[in-house]
Amino acid sequence: MITSLWAGLATGSIYTLIAIGYNITLTTAGVLNFAYANIVMIGAFVAVSGLALGLPIWAIFILAALVGAIVATAEERVAVRFLPKGDHAELITTIGASTVLTGATALIWGNTALRVDLFPQVPLQLFGGSVQPNSIILIIAALVLGVGLHFFNTRTKFGLASLAHAFDRESTMLRGVNVRWLSIVAFAASGALGGLIGPLVGMTTTATPFIAITLAIKGFIALYCGGVGSQAGAIIGGFGIGIIEALANLWLGPNYGDFAVFAVFLAILLIRPQGIVGTRMLRSV
Amino acid sequence: MSTVKVETRRGGSTVAARRIPRFVTALLWVVVIAVIAITPLLGLDDQTQRQVILTAIMVLLVSGVNLTFGWAGELNMGIPAMYAAGAYVGGYLYIHVLNDVVVGVIAGGLAALLIGIITGVPGLRLGGWVLAIVSFFVVILIPSILQVIPANVVGGSVGLIGIPAPMLFGQPLTSQGFFAFVIVVTGIWFAVYRNIVKSRVGDSLLIVQEGRVLAPSLGLSRYRLKLMAYAVGAIPAGMAGALYASLDRFIGPESFTLQLAINVLAASIIAGRRSIYPIIVGAAFVQFINVRSSDFAQYGLVVFGALLIVGGIAFAGGIAGLGRRLLKLVAPKRFRRGAASTATQSTARTDSDYAFPALPGKLLSVVDVRKTFGGAVALDGVSFEAKPGQITALIGPNGSGKTTMLNIINGFYPVTSGTVSLGERTISSMPSTKVARQGVARTFQTPVVPNGLKAIEVVASGHLASKSVPLIATILRLPFYGRVRRSELEEAHEILVQLGLDQFEQQPGDSLSLGTRRMIELARSLASKPSVVLLDEVASGLDTHEVIELARVLRLVSRAGATVVLVEHNFALVRSLADMVVVLADGAVLTSGPPAEIEKHPEVLRRFLGEMAGLSGTSIVATPSTTAKGK
Numbered sequence: 045m046i047t048s049l050w051a052g053l054a055t056g057s058i059y060t061l062i063a064i065g066y067n068i069t070l071t072t073a074g075v076l077n078f079a080y081a082n083i084v085m086i087g088a089f090v091a092v093s094g095l096a097l098g099l100p101i102w103a104i105f106i107l108a109a110l111v112g113a114i115v116a117t118a119e120e121r122v123a124v125r126f127l128p129k130g131d132h133a134e135l136i137t138t139i140g141a142s143t144v145l146t147g148a149t150a151l152i153w154g155n156t157a158l159r160v161d162l163f164p165q166v167p168l169q170l171f172g173g174s175v176q177p178n179s180i181i182l183i184i185a186a187l188v189l190g191v192g193l194h195f196f197n198t199r200t201k202f203g204l205a206s207l208a209h210a211f212d213r214e215s216t217m218l219r220g221v222n223v224r225w226l227s228i229v230a231f232a233a234s235g236a237l238g239g240l241i242g243p244l245v246g247m248t249t250t251a252t253p254f255i256a257i258t259l260a261i262k263g264f265i266a267l268y269c270g271g272v273g274s275q276a277g278a279i280i281g282g283f284g285i286g287i288i289e290a291l292a293n294l295w296l297g298p299n300y301g302d303f304a305v306f307a308v309f310l311a312i313l314l315i316r317p318q319g320i321v322g323t324r325m326l327r328s329v
Numbered sequence: 330m331s332t333v334k335v336e337t338r339r340g341g342s343t344v345a346a347r348r349i350p351r352f353v354t355a356l357l358w359v360v361v362i363a364v365i366a367i368t369p370l371l372g373l374d375d376q377t378q379r380q381v382i383l384t385a386i387m388v389l390l391v392s393g394v395n396l397t398f399g400w401a402g403e404l405n406m407g408i409p410a411m412y413a414a415g416a417y418v419g420g421y422l423y424i425h426v427l428n429d430v431v432v433g434v435i436a437g438g439l440a441a442l443l444i445g446i447i448t449g450v451p452g453l454r455l456g457g458w459v460l461a462i463v464s465f466f467v468v469i470l471i472p473s474i475l476q477v478i479p480a481n482v483v484g485g486s487v488g489l490i491g492i493p494a495p496m497l498f499g500q501p502l503t504s505q506g507f508f509a510f511v512i513v514v515t516g517i518w519f520a521v522y523r524n525i526v527k528s529r530v531g532d533s534l535l536i537v538q539e540g541r542v543l544a545p546s547l548g549l550s551r552y553r554l555k556l557m558a559y560a561v562g563a564i565p566a567g568m569a570g571a572l573y574a575s576l577d578r579f580i581g582p583e584s585f586t587l588q589l590a591i592n593v594l595a596a597s598i599i600a601g602r603r604s605i606y607p608i609i610v611g612a613a614f615v616q617f618i619n620v621r622s623s624d625f626a627q628y629g630l631v632v633f634g635a636l637l638i639v640g641g642i643a644f645a646g647g648i649a650g651l652g653r654r655l656l657k658l659v660a661p662k663r664f665r666r667g668a669a670s671t672a673t674q675s676t677a678r679t680d681s682d683y684a685f686p687a688l689p690g691k692l693l694s695v696v697d698v699r700k701t702f703g704g705a706v707a708l709d710g711v712s713f714e715a716k717p718g719q720i721t722a723l724i725g726p727n728g729s730g731k732t733t734m735l736n737i738i739n740g741f742y743p744v745t746s747g748t749v750s751l752g753e754r755t756i757s758s759m760p761s762t763k764v765a766r767q768g769v770a771r772t773f774q775t776p777v778v779p780n781g782l783k784a785i786e787v788v789a790s791g792h793l794a795s796k797s798v799p800l801i802a803t804i805l806r807l808p809f810y811g812r813v814r815r816s817e818l819e820e821a822h823e824i825l826v827q828l829g830l831d832q833f834e835q836q837p838g839d840s841l842s843l844g845t846r847r848m849i850e851l852a853r854s855l856a857s858k859p860s861v862v863l864l865d866e867v868a869s870g871l872d873t874h875e876v877i878e879l880a881r882v883l884r885l886v887s888r889a890g891a892t893v894v895l896v897e898h899n900f901a902l903v904r905s906l907a908d909m910v911v912v913l914a915d916g917a918v919l920t921s922g923p924p925a926e927i928e929k930h931p932e933v934l935r936r937f938l939g940e941m942a943g944l945s946g947t948s949i950v951a952t953p954s955t956t957a958k959g960k
Contacts, residue, residue, distance in 0.1 A: 076458055123638045132457055133641045135404045136598070139461075140637025143591050147630025155627075257587055258469060264462045299473040306466055313451040313459065 046173025048294040049287065054179035054248060056286020057186040061241050062263025063270065063278035064189055065234045071197060071273050072230035075124050078138035081260035082145035083112045083235050087242015088251035089153045091160050101162055105240055112239020113232045115145070120231035125224075142260060149253040157255075160246035178247045185241060187279065194275035265309045271319030280320055284308075351806075355520075362516035366509035378508050380616060382576055385515040387612035389569035390589075391596045392522045396562035398594075399602030400526055401555040402538040403456050406590045407448055407464025411441035411563040413471055413585035415570025420489045420580050421482065428496045430510055433571040441567025445560040453555050460559075468590060472582050488581030495575040511572050518565050521804050523605050525561065528803045529814065532786055533793050534558055539779040546739060546773075547857070548765035548794030557800070588630070592619065595633035598640030603781070685827070685889035689768065690717025691752035691860040693738070693892050698747035698757070700733055700916075707733045709916040710747070715861070715909070720883060720893040722903040722924075725913035726936070731896040732774065734913070735863045738894070739771050740764035751861065766794055768860035770853075772867050776846035778838040784849055785834035788821035791856030817856070824852045828882055843870045851882065861892045868899050880906050904928060 065080040087108040094104035123137040167174040197203035249255055262285060270281025285305055292304030312319065369378055390408050397405035415437030422433050444467065452463035475485055483489055495502045495510075502510060525531065537544045537551045544551045574580055592615050600611030618629055693715040700708040708730045715721035723731045736742045738749055740761035749757035756764050770791065778787055796817070802810045825831045828848050833841055838849055847867055854862050864883075868876050876899075883906060887893050897903050903910060903924060910927045912919040920930050927933055 123641070126642045132402065132404060135458060135461055136594070136641030137638045139406075139591075139594075140634045140641060143630050143634030143637060145634075147627040147632075147634060150627040150630070261462055261465055261469060264458065265466070268459065268462070299476045302466075302470055302473050303477075306470060309463070309466070310451045313454060313463070317455055 045294070046171055047175070048173075048290045050170070050173045050175035050179065052287035052290030053183050053283060054175065054286070055289060056266075056283035057179070057182040058245055058248065058259065058282075059262050059266040059285050060186040060190060060279050060282025061182070061245070062259055063267035063282050064186070064193060064275060065238050066263060066267050067273060067275055067278055068193070068234040068237070069230045073120075073124065073227035075127070075134050075227075076138065076264075077116070077119070077124075077141075077231070077234065078135070078260055078264075079119055079123075079142035079145055080116075080234065080238055081256040081263060082142050082149070082253075083115055083238035084242045084245050084259070085251065085253060085256045086115060086145065086149060087112050087239035088160055088246025088249075089149055089158070089242075090239065091162060091243035091246055092153065092158045092251050095161065104162070104243060108242050109236040109240040112242065113236035116231045116235020116238065117228060119235075120228055124227065124231070142257065146253050146256055149256075153251070153253070155253070157250040157252035160243055160251050162243055162247060165247070176248070178244060182241075182244055182248065185244065186282065189237070190275045190279040197275060262305065265305060269309060269312050269319055271321040274319070274321050277319055277321040284320075358516065358520060362512060366512040366516075369505040369508050375504065378504065379576075380620065382508060382511050382572070384609075384613050384616045385511050386569040386573055386576075387593070387596060387616050388515055388608055389518060389565040389572075390593045391600065391608045391612050392519065393562040393565045394593050394597045395600070395602055395604065395608065396522065396525070397559045398597055399604070400531060400534040400538075401558035401562075402534075403453065403555055403559060404461040404594075405464050405559060405562060406461050406587075406594070407444065407467045407563075408566050408593050409585040409587070409589040410448075410464070410467040410471060411444050411566035412570040412573070412589070413580075413582075414440040414444050415567030416574045416580045416584070417483050417489065417570070418567070419571030420492050420574040423492050423495075423574065424489075428493050429499075430495045430497050430502065430507075430571070430575055433575065434514055434568045437567040437569075437571030437574075438564040439567065441563040441570065442560055444567075445563030446556075449556045449559040453552060453559060456555065465587065465590070468585065468587055471585050475582050484580075486582060488579055489574075490579050492574055492578040492580070494578065507575065511576075514568060514572065518568060519608075522565070524804045524806060525800070526603070526605065528810070529793055529798060530554075530557075530800065530803055532782060532790055535779045535781045536790055536793070539777055542741065542773065543777045543779065545741070545761035546765055546771055547791060547853075548762050550762050561800075591630070591633050591637070595636045595640075598636055685855070685885050686858070688858055688886065688889045688891035689860050690890040690892045691768070692716055693861050693894065694750050695734070695738070696748050696750070698734075698737060698749065699745045700730075700737060700742060701745050707916055708737070711913070711916070711918055712747075713911045713918060713921055715892050715894050717860070717892045718887055718890050719908040720887045720895055720906055721909045721911060722895045722897055722907035723911050723913060724897060724900065724903060725919070729913040730916040731913055732865055735771065735865055735894070735896060738764075738861075739769050739863060762794070765857075768857070769863065770855070770857050770859035770861070771863035772847070772850040772854055772865055774865045774869075776843065776850045778841075778846050778849060780837075780839050782838050783834065784830070784836055784838045784841065785818060785821050785825065787838035787849055788824060788834075788852040788856050789817045791853040792817040792820070795857055821852070821856055824855050827885070828852055829878060844872060844875050847871060848875065848879070851879070855886065859891060861894065862886060864893065864895045864897075866896055866898065868897060868902050876902060900928070 062081050062084065065084070066076050069075050069077045069080075090108040090111050091104050094107055099107070119138075119141045123141045124134065127133050127137060163178075165176050165178055167176055168180070170180075245259075249259075263282075266281035266285045267278055268281065269285060270277025270279070285308070288304050288308055289301035293301040296304070365381075368381075373381070390412060393411070394405055394408055397403050418440040419433035419437040422428075422436055448463050448467055449460070452460035472486065475483055478485075480487070495507050497506070497510065526534075533544075533549050533554055536547060536549060537554050541551070544554070573584070596608070596611035596615040598611075599614055600607040600609075604611075615633075618632060694712075695714070696712050698708055698711045699706070711730070711734065713721070723734060725731055733742065737744055737757065740756065740759050740763070744757045747757070748755050751767055751769065754767065756767055756769070759767070779790075782790065796813050798810050798813055801807075822831065822834065825834050828851070830845065830848055830852065833845060833849075838846070841849065847870060851864070851867060854864075868879055871879060880902060883893060883895070887908075895903070895907065907924050909921065910924050911921040912927060912930075912933055914936065919932060919936075920927065922930075
């Protein structure tokens with residue numbers, strides 16, 4: 045039971061981290077970057093290659109963040125910058141970008157799942173359940189990032205300016221905020237973050253190109269259940285979904301985790317469409 | 330004399346000219362399908378036959394995606410799940426119940442329809458990403474679902490084996506026979522798809538895509554229309570699944586992956602998301618690439634992903650549309666649509682004896698309406714009446730609550746307190762679609778004219794909600810459908826003639842000039858035979874000539890019995906037109922009365938008429954009823 049809870053928190057931390065990445069671009073550029081999970085996976089693959097080359101761990105993280113930032117910026121330039129207004133075009137282009145990245149990672153690193161061994165994993169006994177040290181790091185990272193960005197968005201001028209942009213691009217532009225620049229910075233920052241956490245996520249999931257889309261979808265559900273645009277919501281949604289999935293797998297059987305997540309998602313859609321902590325919805329979602 | 334001209338035009342263009350082409354297209358389609366269906370007898374080899382069947386299956390899948398993506402403006406990523414539902418239901422039937430491909434195809438379609446409804450009902454409440462993810466997630470669930478259902482039913486992760494060779498009405502089908510069956514099924518569905526999108530339903534869906542306000546103001550429910558398109562779009566996927574079960578006589582979970590969703594979407598993008606016949610090209614292309622890259626699926630991913638990016642950016646008409654645009658650059662003359670739009674304005678038809686058919690005007694009374702947005706008070710106890718057969722003008726400075734008032738009347742905003750009633754009925758608690766169905770029509774400050782419709786269809790769309798035609802009558806093009814369609818197009822034509830706009834009727838509505846679009850909107854609001862017409866700054870952006878024309882039409886409309894409510898800045902127009910003027914200031918009624926009284930009201934004069942009266946914005950110079958200009 046406790047071990048299951050730990051497992052739930054561990055996968056939940058990954059969903060939270062994905063949801064946080066979505067929120068960064070959503071609340072600044074107004075675009076949900078469906079390819080974000082692919083960037084995380086690229087970070088994991090960079091770690092695999094870095095380890096093979098014998099790079100030190102700090103260098104691996106820096107390299108992963110750098111690659112993530114470059115890929116995300118390139119994506120912004122190609123798939124987001126020229127988006128026509130309305131029509132849900134971003135769905136198509138970012139799903140397209142995600143598909144390209146999945147294919148490209150499979151071409152570069154192959155189809156098989158690769159282990160990411162940054163440091164030796166010895167399960168710890170905590171509160172009567174066993175948990176991998178890496179999972180603890182991920183849980184802490186998700187909490188720290190989520191809480192930190194939540195306060196950044198709600199307490200700082202830059203955070204508020206970017207929120208304003210997401211809600212009303214035109215008037216923000218008139219107020220002298222450079223929205224083009226904001227969009228690029230948001231993608232680069234979220235890409236760097238995605239690359240940075242990639243090696244850690246890869247230690248849990250292994251590095252494999254085809255898991256990205258599952259993470260992308262679960263991350264969206266976490267984002268949505270918590271409340272679109274809210275980093276605090278991302279924490280609640282991500283960990284909530286992770287725990288529900290783990291417990292359903294434990295109590296109902298190994299195939300029921302996804303059903304439980306789907307049921308919760310549909311229930312929230314029907315009962316509380318703005319999400320658990322959400323107050324209003326971004327127009328684009 | 331002009332009446333005679335109208336008669337011949339109507340006979341020539343809208344009615345008679347249509348009948349023959351429709352009959353010819355149908356016949357042509359039957360011939361094409363028949364010829365393709367017998368190609369195996371003409372020596373098409375087995376390998377190619379299989380590719381053609383797979384392409385036909387892809388065509389079915391793409392048409393389903395197009396219905397949702399192109400016509401409802403929502404992304405359906407759940408096509409593989411719908412396809413799987415059809416395949417497993419079909420396969421199970423063939424093994425355990427009845428081996429008949431017709432039954433299998435129908436059952437497969439219905440199974441997919443069920444998936445469409447289950448995912449569409451919650452997913453479409455918000456649409457956009459939410460629907461995409463809900464439908465995507467069902468695809469992820471496929472392996473788990475197969476694990477959960479006992480293995481002796483659907484074969485678990487191994488797959489369903491032992492599907493018998495296809496039979497039709499108790500007779501075994503040869504491979505040529507099965508080929509022909511697939512082609513005929515695809516051909517029939519394709520005709521159904523075409524008849525759905527090229528119809529009033531298709532028009533309604535285009536209106537739904539034109540933002541949140543237009544469809545409800547015409548009495549159309551966005552949610553219901555989108556759900557309909559999405560759910561109907563699931564049917565061909567299920568049919569395709571049942572066909573696939575008979576083709577390979579084995580179904581495994583690995584056939585229903587997210588990759589398939591991407592492939593189908595790419596084909597839809599290539600064809601153009603609102604395309605009809607290009608779907609075949611898109612499907613064939615994707616099928617071709619798949620055969621080439623079956624060993625290197627990753628190349629396929631990169632190619633299709635890149636296609637999605639390009640297609641998403643080029644959006645308007647998919648890659649086929651890009652080609653068309655290029656073609657236009659090369660051969661500009663042939664493709665330029667009637668340059669007449671810049672030509673001279675038509676002469677107004679001033680048949681003084683013309684009258685609109687009687688409009689069932691009703692008394693509109695607004696009683697003590699308050700509206701607050703958060704803390705801001707937009708309307709603070711507004712009361713007025715607008716009588717049938719009269720033109721009531723709402724005037725007042727910017728921010729005085731005029732448009733808010735209109736939005737409350739037609740149900741876009743709920744009132745904070747107070748009531749709005751139409752005749753005997755209270756309409757202030759109704760959703761806007763229902764208010765529209767009570768006979769309240771309106772125009773918008775910025776004209777909302779949907780993309781993809783001709784002007785005459787835009788006008789006729791005012792009529793869509795008032796006469797509903799069952800989907801089946803639309804698909805089969807039963808005489809009932811034809812009658813409704815013909816009569817609404819004739820009425821639309823009649824209104825356009827009266828407004829002097831019939832020269833534009835075959836042009837795309839959204840390509841017309843601002844003034845013309847305003848008049849088209851007015852025409853659309855009249856097409857529904859409304860009780861109340863709400864006009865939001867209908868004269869702004871019109872030239873003098875157009876304003877005179879507008880005034881004439883509005884007089885006819887009120888004479889026909891409708892209750893006309895006009896929000897207007899142009900006081901000269903109000904003075905010449907309105908029977909009653911309500912002056913709003915800071916969310917309250919400052920005064921009301923006939924225009925002659927209002928223009929002498931000291932407060933009104935001081936606050937907004939002043940010396941600028943008649944000079945700001947568009948102005949009306951001289952119409953018969955205009956008295957000498959105020960000093």
